[in-house]
Amino acid sequence: MSNRRLFWRIVESIEASIDSGHYAIGCRLPPERALAEIYNVSRPTIREAIIALEVRGRIEVKTGSGVYVLEDATRTSSTKILNAFEVTHARALIEGEVAAIAATTINKEELKQLHATIITMKNENNIETADEEFHKVLAKSTRNGAMILSVQNLWKLRSLTPEIINDYNRVCIRDNKQTLTEHKAIYTALKSGNASKARQAMHNHFNRLINSQFEAVESKTLEEVKRKNNEKRELYSIPALKLTNSSILL
Template sequence: MGSNRRLFWGIVDKIEALIDSGIYSPGSRLPPERELAETFKVSRPTIREAIIALEVREKIEVKTGSGVYVLKPVNQLIGSNKQVNAFEVTQARALIEGEVAAIAATTITEDELARLHQTLVDMEKGEFIAEADKEFHQIIANATRNSAMILSAQNLWKLRSSTPEIIKDYDSVCSKDNSKTLAEHTAIYQALKSGDSTQARLAMHGHFNRLINALFDAVELRALEEIRQKNSETRGLYSIPNPVDI
């Protein structure tokens, strides 16, 4: 699973980056499978796997006999024009995914537990951490066998990249403290493995509670830096020149 999986996710990330940057714009058709394989220097089966993953992420739509088309990004909640912030997304995820974990503790299969454990291994190696993080939460949501819960978890994950502000806030904390995230994911995994719904819920809440606090710390540091910058500019404006320099 190792090298093939890493190669597969690498191609997913590259194509997704091209979509997000607008090089492959919404409504446009992706290059043919053969051309993509040549561009990324991988096999066509690897491209097919990447296309399937991108379709699951709702980045593209495969139209039989026509091609693969880029979908418009989902930037907002259904039926709402109001933008949300990182704190609201995280609180909502804590509440919903806490219950998702509680349900999954009674329904998760041995195969799903094995795949969940693999994400822990990937995170411990420090390889494809973001992908392992997302897969971890998706496996748990899918384990509920509840389509509404799965869709809710997926939509909340999409909101993580719905605005530049949320992306900036999450990037400021998710690229750090991998050891803490790994420890929290391990606690959730152990609770699921033991079939303990209460502990699974508590472990998931603990995971998001730490993330919310980290977001607050990051926002405070950024605000302090902005104040320092403004004070520095103002100080230069009103400082009295040294008589020697006049």
């Protein structure tokens, strides 16, 4: 979670540099190694920031050439209003079918790779990386380029805004054991070659995730209501009233 917050600060800094004209429209950003030195972070962290900037329409990555600043007009209104619920809903629809297809196309090596991510999550090592690897290996096993690209783009959308990042962090880190159980169910269905069970297992995974996101939002809203009520309680309490009267008398 701290790493995600770190790369987001880099995103905001680079965007500020673009908006101020330090990085002009059409110019090439410093190479990955230079950016890592400028911000004193690892190169993987810079890569995360570049992905987020690309999704937000601020830059374009040209293979073999570099990273270039785009005009702000390329940023669409749809990305500005996207939220974690929409991303999760889209993932459920697409990845449910990915799982169903994969049940008939996945090979032994890919099943081995999926199992390795489950072991990593069980040992609580690089949980987020293992989670992402699980879903991307699954997409790759469909042999369908459009499916693979769709899943990759949906994972990029998880880093689109600080709000989406925070919403996912609130439920994913808290529910790691449940996520592990759900990944095992998906893996078992895939291993058995049962498309219907694989689809249902994936839907169960995302249905729980969506409900957890709603619970997190409700909890956050309740905390805010309590905070405001406590402020009012202190303002209108009798001890506070007595203190005010004493000040007036003095």
